[in-house]
Structures are given as structure tokens and as C-alpha cells.
Amino acid sequence: MRAVAAALAICAFFIAVTVVPGQSSDSGKRPAPAVPKYDPGSYAELQKAPEKARNRPNPLQSDPDAVAAGGILFEQHCAECHGKFAAGSRKAPSLLAPEVQSATPGTLFWLLTNGVVRKKMPVWSKLPEPQRWQLVRYIKSLGSAPAAESPAPKP
Amino acid sequence: MSSFCRLVLVCLFFLFALSVFTPAPAVAQENPYFVAYDHYLEEPGNLEIEYFSTFGTQRGGNDFHAFWAEFEYGATAWWTTEFYLDGQTTFNESTIFTGFRWENRFRVLKREHFINPIFYFEYENKDGADKILKEGEGHDVESDFLVSNAEARRDHIHEIELKLILSSTFKGWNFTENTLAAKDLSNSPWEFGYALGASRPLALKAAAKRCTFCRQNFIGGVEMYGGLGDRHSFGLHDTSHYLAPVLGWNLPSGWTLRISPNFGLNDNSHRFLMRWGVSREITGFGSMVSRLFGGRK
Numbered sequence: 406m407r408a409v410a411a412a413l414a415i416c417a418f419f420i421a422v423t424v425v426p427g428q429s430s431d432s433g434k435r436p437a438p439a440v441p442k443y444d445p446g447s448y449a450e451l452q453k454a455p456e457k458a459r460n461r462p463n464p465l466q467s468d469p470d471a472v473a474a475g476g477i478l479f480e481q482h483c484a485e486c487h488g489k490f491a492a493g494s495r496k497a498p499s500l501l502a503p504e505v506q507s508a509t510p511g512t513l514f515w516l517l518t519n520g521v522v523r524k525k526m527p528v529w530s531k532l533p534e535p536q537r538w539q540l541v542r543y544i545k546s547l548g549s550a551p552a553a554e555s556p557a558p559k560p
Numbered sequence: 561m562s563s564f565c566r567l568v569l570v571c572l573f574f575l576f577a578l579s580v581f582t583p584a585p586a587v588a589q590e591n592p593y594f595v596a597y598d599h600y601l602e603e604p605g606n607l608e609i610e611y612f613s614t615f616g617t618q619r620g621g622n623d624f625h626a627f628w629a630e631f632e633y634g635a636t637a638w639w640t641t642e643f644y645l646d647g648q649t650t651f652n653e654s655t656i657f658t659g660f661r662w663e664n665r666f667r668v669l670k671r672e673h674f675i676n677p678i679f680y681f682e683y684e685n686k687d688g689a690d691k692i693l694k695e696g697e698g699h700d701v702e703s704d705f706l707v708s709n710a711e712a713r714r715d716h717i718h719e720i721e722l723k724l725i726l727s728s729t730f731k732g733w734n735f736t737e738n739t740l741a742a743k744d745l746s747n748s749p750w751e752f753g754y755a756l757g758a759s760r761p762l763a764l765k766a767a768a769k770r771c772t773f774c775r776q777n778f779i780g781g782v783e784m785y786g787g788l789g790d791r792h793s794f795g796l797h798d799t800s801h802y803l804a805p806v807l808g809w810n811l812p813s814g815w816t817l818r819i820s821p822n823f824g825l826n827d828n829s830h831r832f833l834m835r836w837g838v839s840r841e842i843t844g845f846g847s848m849v850s851r852l853f854g855g856r857k
Contacts, residue, residue, distance in 0.1 A: 465765075473769075474765065474766040474767060474768045475766075477766060477767075477768070477769075477770060478766050481812075482589070485603075485843045496605075518672050519670075519671040519672045520671075520672075521637075522636075522637040522667060522670045522671075523637075523638075523670060524637075525604045525605075525636065525637050526637060527601070527603045527604065527634075527637050528599075528600070528601075528637070528667075528672055530672045530729050531589050531591075531598075531600040531729075532589060533761055533764035533765075534732070534764065535764045535765040535766075536764065536765065536766045536776070539765065539766055
């Protein structure tokens, strides 16, 4: 009986910490996400892509639906950490930064596939290869950040 | 109605409430397995709440319905921890709470390889009436389940379970092989088991529109699992084995549904098990907890 009571307490705890913040965000009281601080070190992993991976072309480069499909995938899997507009958050860096936008499609695909496990970026090989390439198309389509959203200048 | 039934109903109500109130859910990309594990861990900070059922036929005794609730949390990108609550109803007998489990999975290598090893450690605190059949191990056979609930509950089991999960992804397919070693912390020998799985989404490319019934939302596959005896009598004799087609459906609303008919492959196995499950992923759970306790805004 004590175990059941403990289990109920756990359930109550979950509801308290998930529903309540959810409701507060609906009422518009949630603070706007802070502009992430630009940290070139966040992008160091991109330099570790092997030459072979770097040079892989995107097989969906000419697929007219790839950007739209990638946008939906981004919203479902990436926006939680990188922000709705890919401008970054406290959890993950901006994908509008020049380091990302100038990286080859193969480099971005390699990073998605391998993640950066030590920095909380999950391994995304659970998404089939074509979906990862669709994501790469979407990220590259974002281009450079507009002035208002661009990362702070390097010191 | 027993306390455990009430608990399950309350948890399901909470799941429903979460689906209504939690904003912007992530679409889970879950594998369809019930027994086998692949190498994909929960995303850091995310919580997945799951409910699973197993209906089992029993020769010479009463059929049963075993169920468990699972709370899976991504502690880091290389460590996922899970807490289980187990129970069962044996028809014409009783409905009982049978125990809890605490499971941990650790990613061994930081990058993706052709074969990706995951180390698994679990502690189980359950009684002898546990029937969820979450794994095949040792010389577990169908006739073990003939013992009445009242009698089986007298056995108290503290068990540790280790698994080595080897999982690969190739051309959209996932292939996984799990080797299991379990030890009752009383004076019992190590027991062994295995689980194999293969699965693939019905479509590899995502559609360019939001959809519920798109083929990429469905993952089909098959799993096979069973016991391999114990330290004193290793092998396939007096063990049970099952083959199970599996189907998972990842809904855009953040829910995942799974279903799997299991077929016993020898006389020691239950002839038929029917499994189904429902789960819901809550993104940013860790951040919510952090905010609740005055962490960074």
C-alpha cells in the first residue's frame, strides 16, 4: 500500500511540474527566450567531420519538397533546443551562425548522425538518412541571420 | 477495484491531461519494440510516460493481463534512466501490484558506428506473481505461472539485470541484439537470455505536410526473445521462446501507439501473448523541474 501511495505521489509530482508551466505559457506570462551568447566553441565539432563525410553531396539537393519536409522535422525534433527560428537558446547554439551556414551539407549530415553526446546533442541517426538530408536542406535554406537576429560580433 | 487499478486509471488520466495542456509537444520517433532495445536513448531533459499491457493465455490455469507504467527520462545524451511500476490481473483470482524496477542505459561510444554498444543495468524489486514478461531469462516457462497469486506473492525477488545491447542501422533498418544476464540477489545462479529485433519505418522520407497517417509515422518489425538457461545448465532446454511482429505508430500529437501479437515457439512458452502500449513524450521536462525549484529562467 505504501508503494501505491508513493507511486501516486510521483504521478502528482509529474502533473504539477508539467501541466502548471504549460498553462502559464498559454496565458502569455512565459518570458521571451534570451538571446544566446555567441560562442565560437559551440561549433568546434563541425571541424571534426572527416574529409569523406564533408564531401558527401546532398542526394535531395534537387528535391522540391525537401525544404518543406525538413522544416516540419526541424519543428518536431530540433526547435526545442535550437529555437523555433533556429536562432539558438540556452540549450543549443544558433544554426544561423556563419559556421553552420558555410559548412558543407555533408558536414551537417555527419553532425546530425553522430550528435555531440558530451554537449547534450543527441545522436539523430534514429531518423532515416533521407530525413536527415531533408533537415540539412532546411537548415541551409535559412541562410544568414538578419541583422536583428544575428549573433553578437566576435570579440 | 483494487488500488493498483485505480493507480493505472489515475496515471492514464494524467497522460490525457498532459496531452491537452502541454504546449508544443515533440513528435516521438520511437522504435516499436516491447522487449528488445536499440541504441537510441531518450533526448536529454525529455520525459516519456508509457503504459503497456500484456494479455497472456495460460494452459491449465487462468489467463492473465499484466501491465506496467514506465517513466523514461533522458538524464544526458549518453544516459537514460527509467522507473517502472508493474501489476497484473489473473482472471478469476485477483489484481495485484507486483513491484517496481529501476533501469539505466549508458551509451558507451560517443559517435555512431556500424555496431553501437549500450550498457544496461537494472534493479528489480518484485514478487513472484510478476507476469509482465518484459524479457525471457533462465528457465522461465509457462507452467511457472500456474501458481496462484496469493502463493506467488510470498516470494520476494531482488534482482539485478545486466544487458549488452548491440544495435545497427542500415538502409533505414534497425537491427538489434540484446544479451542478458540476471542474478537474483538471494542464493540463485546467474540466468541468461536474449532478444533480437529488426524494424524499419514504412517510408524513409518525411512528407512535406503535417499528417497523421503518413507512412513515415509507422514503424514495422519483428522481435524474438527467450531464455538461455542459467550458469549450471546453459542452453535452450527447458526454456521459452517467442516470435513477435511489432508495429509502432508515432502520432504528430506526441503520442506513440504500439501493438504486438507474440507467438510461443515451443511447448514451454505461452501459446499467445497480446501486447499493446501507449506513450507520450514531454519535451523540456528537466527544464520545467529546474524552473519549479528556482533554477535558471
